[in-house]
Amino acid sequence: MKLSDMNKSQLEAMYSEVCAQYDEFKSRGLKLDMSRGKPAADQLNMSNEILNCLSADECKSRSGLDCRNYGVGDGLPEMKELFAELFEMPVENVIVGGNSSLNMMFDCIAQGVSMGFGNGPWAKLDKVKFLCPAPGYDRHFGVTEYFGFELITVDMLPTGPDMDQVEELVKNDASIKGIWCVPKYSNPTGITFSDETVKRLAAMKPAAPDFKIFWDNAYMIHHLNDNNDQLLNIMEEAKKCGNENNIIMFTSTSKITFPGNGIAAMAASDDMIKMLKKRLNYQTIGPDKINQLRHLKLFPNVCELKKHMKRHAEILAPKFDAVIEALTTQLGDLGVIEWTNPNGGYFIGVDLLEGCAKRTAQLCAEGGVVLTPAGATFPYGNDPKDRNIRLSPSFPPVAELKTAMELFCICVKMASLEKYLGK
Amino acid sequence: MKLSDMNKSQLEAMYSEVCAQYDEFKSRGLKLDMSRGKPAADQLNMSNEILNCLSADECKSRSGLDCRNYGVGDGLPEMKELFAELFEMPVENVIVGGNSSLNMMFDCIAQGVSMGFGNGPWAKLDKVKFLCPAPGYDRHFGVTEYFGFELITVDMLPTGPDMDQVEELVKNDASIKGIWCVPKYSNPTGITFSDETVKRLAAMKPAAPDFKIFWDNAYMIHHLNDNNDQLLNIMEEAKKCGNENNIIMFTSTSKITFPGNGIAAMAASDDMIKMLKKRLNYQTIGPDKINQLRHLKLFPNVCELKKHMKRHAEILAPKFDAVIEALTTQLGDLGVIEWTNPNGGYFIGVDLLEGCAKRTAQLCAEGGVVLTPAGATFPYGNDPKDRNIRLSPSFPPVAELKTAMELFCICVKMASLEKYLGK
Numbered sequence: 001m002k003l004s005d006m007n008k009s010q011l012e013a014m015y016s017e018v019c020a021q022y023d024e025f026k027s028r029g030l031k032l033d034m035s036r037g038k039p040a041a042d043q044l045n046m047s048n049e050i051l052n053c054l055s056a057d058e059c060k061s062r063s064g065l066d067c068r069n070y071g072v073g074d075g076l077p078e079m080k081e082l083f084a085e086l087f088e089m090p091v092e093n094v095i096v097g098g099n100s101s102l103n104m105m106f107d108c109i110a111q112g113v114s115m116g117f118g119n120g121p122w123a124k125l126d127k128v129k130f131l132c133p134a135p136g137y138d139r140h141f142g143v144t145e146y147f148g149f150e151l152i153t154v155d156m157l158p159t160g161p162d163m164d165q166v167e168e169l170v171k172n173d174a175s176i177k178g179i180w181c182v183p184k185y186s187n188p189t190g191i192t193f194s195d196e197t198v199k200r201l202a203a204m205k206p207a208a209p210d211f212k213i214f215w216d217n218a219y220m221i222h223h224l225n226d227n228n229d230q231l232l233n234i235m236e237e238a239k240k241c242g243n244e245n246n247i248i249m250f251t252s253t254s255k256i257t258f259p260g261n262g263i264a265a266m267a268a269s270d271d272m273i274k275m276l277k278k279r280l281n282y283q284t285i286g287p288d289k290i291n292q293l294r295h296l297k298l299f300p301n302v303c304e305l306k307k308h309m310k311r312h313a314e315i316l317a318p319k320f321d322a323v324i325e326a327l328t329t330q331l332g333d334l335g336v337i338e339w340t341n342p343n344g345g346y347f348i349g350v351d352l353l354e355g356c357a358k359r360t361a362q363l364c365a366e367g368g369v370v371l372t373p374a375g376a377t378f379p380y381g382n383d384p385k386d387r388n389i390r391l392s393p394s395f396p397p398v399a400e401l402k403t404a405m406e407l408f409c410i411c412v413k414m415a416s417l418e419k420y421l422g423k
Numbered sequence: 424m425k426l427s428d429m430n431k432s433q434l435e436a437m438y439s440e441v442c443a444q445y446d447e448f449k450s451r452g453l454k455l456d457m458s459r460g461k462p463a464a465d466q467l468n469m470s471n472e473i474l475n476c477l478s479a480d481e482c483k484s485r486s487g488l489d490c491r492n493y494g495v496g497d498g499l500p501e502m503k504e505l506f507a508e509l510f511e512m513p514v515e516n517v518i519v520g521g522n523s524s525l526n527m528m529f530d531c532i533a534q535g536v537s538m539g540f541g542n543g544p545w546a547k548l549d550k551v552k553f554l555c556p557a558p559g560y561d562r563h564f565g566v567t568e569y570f571g572f573e574l575i576t577v578d579m580l581p582t583g584p585d586m587d588q589v590e591e592l593v594k595n596d597a598s599i600k601g602i603w604c605v606p607k608y609s610n611p612t613g614i615t616f617s618d619e620t621v622k623r624l625a626a627m628k629p630a631a632p633d634f635k636i637f638w639d640n641a642y643m644i645h646h647l648n649d650n651n652d653q654l655l656n657i658m659e660e661a662k663k664c665g666n667e668n669n670i671i672m673f674t675s676t677s678k679i680t681f682p683g684n685g686i687a688a689m690a691a692s693d694d695m696i697k698m699l700k701k702r703l704n705y706q707t708i709g710p711d712k713i714n715q716l717r718h719l720k721l722f723p724n725v726c727e728l729k730k731h732m733k734r735h736a737e738i739l740a741p742k743f744d745a746v747i748e749a750l751t752t753q754l755g756d757l758g759v760i761e762w763t764n765p766n767g768g769y770f771i772g773v774d775l776l777e778g779c780a781k782r783t784a785q786l787c788a789e790g791g792v793v794l795t796p797a798g799a800t801f802p803y804g805n806d807p808k809d810r811n812i813r814l815s816p817s818f819p820p821v822a823e824l825k826t827a828m829e830l831f832c833i834c835v836k837m838a839s840l841e842k843y844l845g846k
Contacts, residue, residue, distance in 0.1 A: 028846045047491075056471040068681045069461055069467060099521070100709070103706055106705060106706045113546070114537045123536065148538075259491070259708065260490055260712045282566050283529045283566075284523045287522070288522045288683060289683045331777040
C-alpha cells in the first residue's frame with residue numbers, strides 16, 4: 001500500500017513499527033560502509049598475479065626498450081593498442097598515463113585554465129561555466145569547482161543529460177566551456193547514453209569554440225550481466241559534423257586490476273592529441289612503463305580483459321541483486337522511492353521523496369551504515385530536491401550488504417513517514 | 424702547450440693531425456650515447472629485487488590499509504617518514520607522489536598559473552618571469568617556457584647562482600615569480616650551493632609576494648665518493664627570516680631504483696603544504712601505494728638507502744674518473760677547456776672556448792657520439808657564449824665511455840683549432 005493512500009493512524013502505526021526496528025538495528029552497533037565505489041577484496045584478489053608477474057628479464061618493451069629506465073612519455077605502443085581497441089580509436093590518438101584517469105581529466109581542465117585550447121587561457125576570463133549532468137560523479141564536479149568555475153546543473157534523464165537543456169545552454173553562452181559525461185553505466189544512475197543523446201552531443205555547435213566534452217568512459221567493459229548496454233562511438237558521430245576536437249575520452253583499469261595502481265588512458269582527435277602530447281613532453285618524464293608491462297602480461301589482448309571482467313561480474317552481480325531485491329520487497333509498494341536497475345557499473349541511483357535524502361543518510365549513519373553523503377551527486381553537494389542517494393554495493397560482502405540494505409530500507413521508510421506526518 | 428702560445432704553423436700541424444685522428448674515428452661507425460643522465464643497466468639491475476618483492480599478503484600499509492584499493496592521496500605515512508628524513512623536514516610537511524618529480528614541479532608551476540599562491544593566478548598577468556641559473560637543467564627551463572614565461576638567465580657560479588644578480592633582479596620586479604635550483608651536485612655543473620648562497624636565497628625579500636624557490640634536490644644522496652658535499656637546510660634558514668613559504672622542495676628515487684617507476688616527493692612549509700594538499704584532493708585518486716610498499720620493502724630506512732647509493736657510486740665513480748682522466752691527459756695543457764670535478768650527481772659540465780660548443784657537439788655527432796645538444800643547458804636552448812657542454816658519463820659502459828671521450832677530446836681540439844685558425 002502506498003503511503004499516499006494511508007490515513008494518519010495507519011502512518012503513525014507504521015512509523016512506530018519502523019522506529020522500533022530502527023532502534024533494534026542501532027543497538028547492534030553496526031559499522032558498514034556503502035559510501036564509495038570500491039572493488040571488494042575478492043575482486044582485487046583476482047588480479048594478485050599482477051604483483052609478481054614480471055621477471056627482470058621481461059622488463060623490455062616490444063621494441064626492446066628497457067622499461068625500467070627513462071623514455072616514452074605517452075605510453076608503450078603495445079599498451080596504447082589495447083586501449084585503442086577499447087576506445088575504438090586509432091592507436092595514434094591514444095595517450096597512456098599514470099594510475100589515475102581523474103588526474104588526466106584534472107590536467108586537461110588545468111590546461112584549459114592555464115593555456116587554453118587554442119582560444120586563450122580560461123584563467124583570463126571573468127567567468128567560466130561547466131555543465132554538470134546530475135546526479136553525477138562528485139569528483140568530476142569537484143575538479144571544476146576547485147578551479148572556480150560556475151557549475152550548471154543539467155538534468156540527468158534515463159537517456160543521458162537532458163539534451164534540450166544542454167543545447168539551449170551552450171548555444172549562446174561562450175563562457176560554458178564543457179560538460180562532464182560518464183556515458184556508460186553512468187555514475188551514479190547506471191544508465192547508458194542513448195544513441196540520440198550521443199548524436200546530439202556530437203553534433204552540438206557550442207558558442208565557445210573551445211568547448212570540450214569530457215567523456216569519462218570509466219565503465220566501458222564493466223558489465224554485470226549479458227545484457228550489455230551499447231554505447232555509440234561519439235568520435236565517429238562528431239567527425240560527421242566536423243566536431244571531433246570537442247571530445248576528450250578517458251578510461252582506466254582502476255576497476256579492472258587495482259584502483260591504487262591501475263593504468264589510465266585518454267584519446268582525442270588528431271589536433272587535440274597533438275596539443276595534449278606537447279604538454280606531456282614538458283609535464284613528466286613519462287608514465288610507469290613497468291606497470292604497463294605488468295598489465296600487458298595479464299591482459300595481452302582485449303579478449304583476456306573481457307574474460308576477467310566476467311569474473312568481476314560474477315562477484316558484483318549478486319550484490320546488485322541483493323540491493324534491488326531489498327528495495328523491491330521492502331519499499332516497492334510504498335510509492336516512496338524510484339531506482340535504476342543497471343546492466344553494469346558500480347552504482348544504483350535512488351530517488352526518494354523530496355526532502356528525504358539527507359534525513360535518510362543521517363539515520364543510516366547513526367544506525368551504523370555510511371552512505372555517500374546525500375547531495376554529493378549534485379554540483380556543490382547540493383541536491384535542490386534533496387532526494388537522490390547513490391548506493392554503492394561493491395565493497396561490503398553480500399551478507400553485510402543485505403544487513404546494510406535492511407537498515408537503509410527502514411531509514412527510507414522513517415524519513416518518508418516523517419515527511420507525511422510532518423515530524 | 425697552450426694553443427694561445429702556438430704559432431700558426433704549429434696550429435696547422437696540430438689541426439692536420441687531429442683531423443686525421445677524427446677521420447679514423449669516423450670510419451669506425453660508432454654509435455654511442457652520452458646525451459642524458461640515465462643510469463646504466465648494471466645500476467638498474469641492483470634494484471631488480473623490487474620487481475617481485477611484494478606478495479599478495481604484504482599489500483597492507485602499516486595502518487592496515489589495503490594498498491591495492493583507493494585512498495591516501497598524499498602518500499603512505501611510512502613512505503613520508505623516509506622522505507621526511509631525507510628532506511630534513513617534519514613528516515606532516517611531505518607529500519609523496521607518482522613516479523616523476525618533474526611532474527610535481529610542473530603541477531606546482533601550473534598551480535601558480537591557474538590558481539596562484541594566494542595572490543591571484545599568474546595567467547592573469549601580462550608578463551611572468553622566471554630565473555634560470557645557467558648552465559642548468561633543460562627540462563626545468565622547458566616547463567616555464569611551456570607556460571610562456573620569460574626566462575631570465577642568471578650566471579651559475581661554483582657557489583651556486585650569482586646571488587648579486589638574483590637579489591638585484593627580484594628586488595623590484597614583481598613579475599619574477601620564482602627560480603629553478605638544483606642545489607646539490609647541480610645539473611650540469613656538479614657543484615653544491617655554498618652556505619652563503621643558501622642563506623642569501625633563504626633571506627631574499629622578492630618584490631613578488633608569491634615568489635617560489637623550486638628546490639629540486641634530485642641528487643641529495645647521490646655521492647660519488649666519501650667527500651660528500653654538505654648542503655645547508657634552506658627551510659631552516661628561511662624560517663629565521665619568515666620566508667618559509669617561498670620554498671618548495673622536490674626529490675625522487677628515479678636514480679635510486681628505476682627512473683621509469685621510482686617515487687617522487689615534495690616538501691614545503693605548513694601553509695604551502697596545506698594549499699598543495701588541497702589541490703591534490705581534487706587532482707587525483709592518489710599515488711601508486713603498491714609501488715611505495717615495494718620501495719619500503721627494499722629500503723625500510725635511510726641507512727639501507729645510503730648503502731644502496733654506495734653501490735651506485737661504485738659503478739659511477741670509475742666512469743666519472745674516466746671522463747676526468749681523458750679531459751686532463753688529452754686537453755689539460757691546451758687552455759681550451761674548463762671542467763668541474765663533482766663529488767656526486769650525474770654530470771660533468773665543461774666550458775670550451777667561446778663559440779666552440781655547437782661545433783664540438785656537431786663533430787661528435789658526425790663521429791658517432793651523441794652529446795646533450797649544445798645550448799640545452801641554457802634558457803631557450805641558447806648558450807650566448809656557445810661554450811657549455813654537459814657530459815653524462817652514467818649510461819655507457821666504461822670501455823665505450825673511454826672511446827667516446829677520446830672522440831670528444833679530438834672534437835674539442837678540432838673546434839678550438841678551427842677557432843684559432845679562423846676556419
